[in-house]
Amino acid sequence: MKITDILSPEMVVPDLRGNNKPAVIRELGTRLVSKHSEVDLEELVAVLLERERLGSTAIGDGIAIPHGKLRAVDRILGVFGRHAPGVDFESLDGKPTHLFFLLVAPEDSTSLHLKALARVSRLFKDAAFRDRLIATSDPVETYRLIKEEDAKY
Amino acid sequence: MNVLEPASIPIFLTIAALVMTVSVLLSRVSDKAGVPVFLLFLLLGVILGGRASRVTFENYRDCFVFGNVALALILFDGGLNTPFDRVREGIAPAAVLASLGVLGTAGLVALFAGLFGFSTAKACLLGVIVAPTDAAAVFSIVRSGGLQLKKRMAVILELESGLNDPMAVILTITLTESLVAGRGVAPAALLEIPLALAIGAIAGVVVGYGGRWLLAHAQLPAGGLYPVLTLSVAFFAFGLSEIAKGSGFLSAYVAAVTIGNGPMPYRGGILRVHDSAAWLCQIAMYLLLGLLIVPAEMLKVAPAGIALGLVLAFVARPAIVALCLLPFGYKIREIGYLGWVGLRGAVPIVLATYPVLAGTEGAQVLFNIVFFIVVVNTLVPGATVRWATAWLGLGLAERSAPPALLDIVSTRILTGSEIVSFSVDSSTAGCGAAISDLPFPPESAAILLIRNQQLVAPRGSTVLAPGDHVYVLCRREDRPLVYLIFGKAESD
Numbered sequence: 309m310k311i312t313d314i315l316s317p318e319m320v321v322p323d324l325r326g327n328n329k330p331a332v333i334r335e336l337g338t339r340l341v342s343k344h345s346e347v348d349l350e351e352l353v354a355v356l357l358e359r360e361r362l363g364s365t366a367i368g369d370g371i372a373i374p375h376g377k378l379r380a381v382d383r384i385l386g387v388f389g390r391h392a393p394g395v396d397f398e399s400l401d402g403k404p405t406h407l408f409f410l411l412v413a414p415e416d417s418t419s420l421h422l423k424a425l426a427r428v429s430r431l432f433k434d435a436a437f438r439d440r441l442i443a444t445s446d447p448v449e450t451y452r453l454i455k456e457e458d459a460k461y
Numbered sequence: 462m463n464v465l466e467p468a469s470i471p472i473f474l475t476i477a478a479l480v481m482t483v484s485v486l487l488s489r490v491s492d493k494a495g496v497p498v499f500l501l502f503l504l505l506g507v508i509l510g511g512r513a514s515r516v517t518f519e520n521y522r523d524c525f526v527f528g529n530v531a532l533a534l535i536l537f538d539g540g541l542n543t544p545f546d547r548v549r550e551g552i553a554p555a556a557v558l559a560s561l562g563v564l565g566t567a568g569l570v571a572l573f574a575g576l577f578g579f580s581t582a583k584a585c586l587l588g589v590i591v592a593p594t595d596a597a598a599v600f601s602i603v604r605s606g607g608l609q610l611k612k613r614m615a616v617i618l619e620l621e622s623g624l625n626d627p628m629a630v631i632l633t634i635t636l637t638e639s640l641v642a643g644r645g646v647a648p649a650a651l652l653e654i655p656l657a658l659a660i661g662a663i664a665g666v667v668v669g670y671g672g673r674w675l676l677a678h679a680q681l682p683a684g685g686l687y688p689v690l691t692l693s694v695a696f697f698a699f700g701l702s703e704i705a706k707g708s709g710f711l712s713a714y715v716a717a718v719t720i721g722n723g724p725m726p727y728r729g730g731i732l733r734v735h736d737s738a739a740w741l742c743q744i745a746m747y748l749l750l751g752l753l754i755v756p757a758e759m760l761k762v763a764p765a766g767i768a769l770g771l772v773l774a775f776v777a778r779p780a781i782v783a784l785c786l787l788p789f790g791y792k793i794r795e796i797g798y799l800g801w802v803g804l805r806g807a808v809p810i811v812l813a814t815y816p817v818l819a820g821t822e823g824a825q826v827l828f829n830i831v832f833f834i835v836v837v838n839t840l841v842p843g844a845t846v847r848w849a850t851a852w853l854g855l856g857l858a859e860r861s862a863p864p865a866l867l868d869i870v871s872t873r874i875l876t877g878s879e880i881v882s883f884s885v886d887s888s889t890a891g892c893g894a895a896i897s898d899l900p901f902p903p904e905s906a907a908i909l910l911i912r913n914q915q916l917v918a919p920r921g922s923t924v925l926a927p928g929d930h931v932y933v934l935c936r937r938e939d940r941p942l943v944y945l946i947f948g949k950a951e952s953d
Contacts, residue, residue, distance in 0.1 A: 328854070359888045363949030367941035375890060375945075400941065402550065402612055413890075419898040421890050422946065426900035429942050 309423050311431060311458040314386040314411070318343060320447040324391040324408065330357060332395055333374055336387045336410040346380045352412065366399035370442070371432045375411035375425060384424050385412045388454065390441060406442045407432065431458055480509065484744045497598040499747045499806060500839055506751015521814045524749045528811030531742035532626065533713045537695040538739035539597070539623055540717025541732060547616045548718060554789045555620035562621070562785045563592040563628045569777035570769065577765045582645075586636045587827055590813050591773060591834045593629040595806025596622035598839060602804075602846050611855050617799060626808050627711035631657050633812045637819045653706075660707025662715050668698040669719025676725055677874055684872050687727040688734035694720065729870040743807070750810045759829050766833025773834055774841050778803040794853045802846050805838040866911050866930050866951075878904060878936050883947035885929040891946040897921035905935035905943065 321339050326332040330353070337352045355376035359365065366372035387410040394404030409428045413421035432438055437457050444450050484502050491498035567588030574584035596618040600610065610618075635650050672694035681687060695713055702712030725731060779800030786796050813831040816824035842849075850856045869880050885892050891899065896907050896919045909932035910917040910925075917923070925931060930951070935943050944950070 355888070359948070362886050362888055363944060363947075365945060367945055373945060376888065377890075398611070400944065402546075418890070418892075418894045422894055422898055422900050425890055425945055426942060429945060 309420070309427055311386070311427060312455055314384045314424055315388055315409075315451075315454065316343075317448065317451045319385075319387045320450050321387065321389040322445050322447045322450060324389045324395070326391075327395060329360060329395075329397055332389070332391065332397070332408065333357060333360075333410075336374070336389050336408055339389075340385060340387050340410065340412065344381070344385060347378060347385075347412070348380065351380070352376070352378060356410070360398075364398040364400065366397035366405045367429065368399055368401035368403070369432070369435070370394065370399075370403060370406040370438060371409075371429075372397045372399070372405045372407070373409050373411060373425065373428055375413070375421070377413050377415045377421065379415050381412050381414050383414065384417070384420055386410060386424075386428070388450065390444070390450065392442065392445070407438060427458075427461075430461065480505065480748060481744060484748065491601070497601055497804065497806075497839055497843055499598065499743060500836065502744050502747035503751045503836075506748040507754050507756065508751075509748070510752035510754065520749075520753055521817045524746075524753055525811065525814045525818055527749060528746055528807070528814065529709075531746040532808065532811060533699045533710060534692075534695060534735070534742050535597075535739045536623060536626065536710055536714045537698075537717040538735040539619070540714040541691075541721035541735055543619065543623070543718050543721065545718065545722040547612075548620065550613075551616035551620045554786055554791075555617050555624055557785045557789075558617070558621045558782065559624035559628055562781050563589070563625050563632070565781035565784065566592045566773070566777050567632070569781060570773055573772045573776075574769060577769070582636065582640050583821075583823060583827065586633065586640065586816060586821075587769075587830065589629055589632040589636060590827070590831055591769075591805065591809045591838075592632075593625045593805070593808040593812075594618070594622045594803045595808065596804075598804040598806050598843065599802050599846060602843055609856060610850060614795065614798060614855050618802065623714050624711070627658060627661060627708040627714075628654070629808065629812060630710055631708060633815055637816045637821055640816070640821050641819050657706060657708045658711055660705050661702045661709065661711030664702035664705060664707050665698055665712040665715025666719055668694060668701060668712065669716035672698075672716060672720045673723040673725075676720070676723075680873075684727045684730055684870070687872075688731045691720065691731050691735065692738070724874040724876070726874050727870055727872050729868045746807050746811070750807065753814070753828075754832060758825070759832065762826055762829045763833060766830040767837055769830060770834040770837025771841070774801075774803070774838050778838075795855065798849060798853050798855055801849055802842050803838065804842055804846075805835040809835050866914075867909075867916075867932070869932075878934050880908070880932055880934055881940070881943065882930055882932045882951045883943075883949075884951055885925050885927055885931055886948060887927040889946065889948045891925055891931075892927055894925055895921065896923045896925070899946065900942070901933075901935070902939045902942070905933060905939050908932050908934045 319339060321336060324332055324335050326335050333356050334353055337349050337356070340352065341347050341349045355378060356374045359376050360374065365374045389408035389410070391406050391408065394406045397405035399405050411424055411428065413424065431454070434457070440453055441450060444453065484505060487501040487505070488498045491501055567585060570588035570591060571584035574587050575581065579587065599618055600615070631654050635654070639645060639650070672691065675690060676687065679690065694716060698712045698716035699709035703709040779797070782800035782803070783796050786799065809831050813828040817828055899907060907919045910919045910923065911930040912926070919931070931947065933943055
């Protein structure tokens, strides 16, 4: 599985503004439904927040990977978001979160969902790469960087 | 009844057992009612001591002595469970609150106490006695509402309450002694306060590291002996520091943080014993304090006590917290919240026995007033703390994790990977997955499964179902991915 299979160029939000968890999740979700009308925004937000209730998906180092399962989608979809000033996402290390990768999976594709989570979390392992993503405000450049980093594995 | 008389021992034990059982069961009531359980213990003590005309000087002394031991153990337990990164994060604001904050709060309360006819010295003593806060009370209420406080807030409340007890103890003793001697507080005595805190901190670190070394090398034949060792460390830290004219409470707290953040054999067992010891101390302490109270005497000072309690809750605490925290760049609602939830616990009541013991004139009235201030400052913010947490958006958007079903305890210090347990919820990515599908790093594995209260060996084809408890062996650096898959760990 490649990141480019889940993330299309128009699914990059370079300027997240929300100042709390629900607001950021809504911003990312809004981008997703703009291209995928089969997804209901309210349902998506509810599913993602329900997962957050079981423990934050902000795994530290400024990264969060909000994710959930939805009946309405037929393949795994992703949205990348950049929050330049950083936002309190209740992260494991207590630091502000800057980079978001939202993942939505079909209800019956547990195995692929897990593979995507592992793939995305590995994508952000490199600190220099994370810094470049935080510094980049151009979505085209961001997409290119992600594609390039993902090709290394 | 003389407890030392052989025939009275069975009677004493029977009564004590019944009272303790009732106290333990009361904790369930408090969870539902959102009242800190200690108020119920205190009330039970008051009821039991109904005809408390037998209150004597001796009772105050016993309470003071026991109160000191109990507080040392409670602080030690708190310290054991305080991760070092939290100390680093919150130490600056908490230290300001515990030093300047205590002085400021005491000063403002004293100012108002003057209006009720207290002499300046006694008003200051009263202010100092009621200054220390109790974080455990806040957490218990927030948790019983199914909420969890944001880490940023919890850290400060916790550290503040650990650090302001030593400060208040020293001030109370200094002020009482000067009152009894009938002279003002000598400037030299004020210099002794930072010195006592410094000695306490150093003694705590030294004893803490000594304890760490001892735990790592003792190789004891029975697991049950380890908590005995850590209990001795607690007493030693307290005693050594006090002998060296330092703060015993600070020393006990610091020693516990030092030990708790190091490798520890039998960790689960040790923590559990200290948790129980802290509970037992709380119950016994509040019951004893409740017994001291003579309701008829109490009511005479009710108006002044309640008024000063309201002053502390609505004016002194919020104003001083705001002043102390402004330089740290907190949001207004965070400052407002911290100012509001300054719940009080046993410390002020224990401290209030000291002037009585020292023979300070009018100390009995002081004790009675302190009682009201504590009760008001528990009930008023206590009744609203859940609501305030939610309204100000300071609760975590997470529910608290269920406790682990199975504890795996090592009697030696083991390194490498850790065992973390998770409750499988249908909203997590791991639910519905076969074990072989879990994208774990090579060093990690699902090692154990509990399903319908049965231990199950997880095979590659085993599919995780909602309600399962899965135990994962993983390295610390691989935790983020495992958390991503299963959510928060149990007992996290």
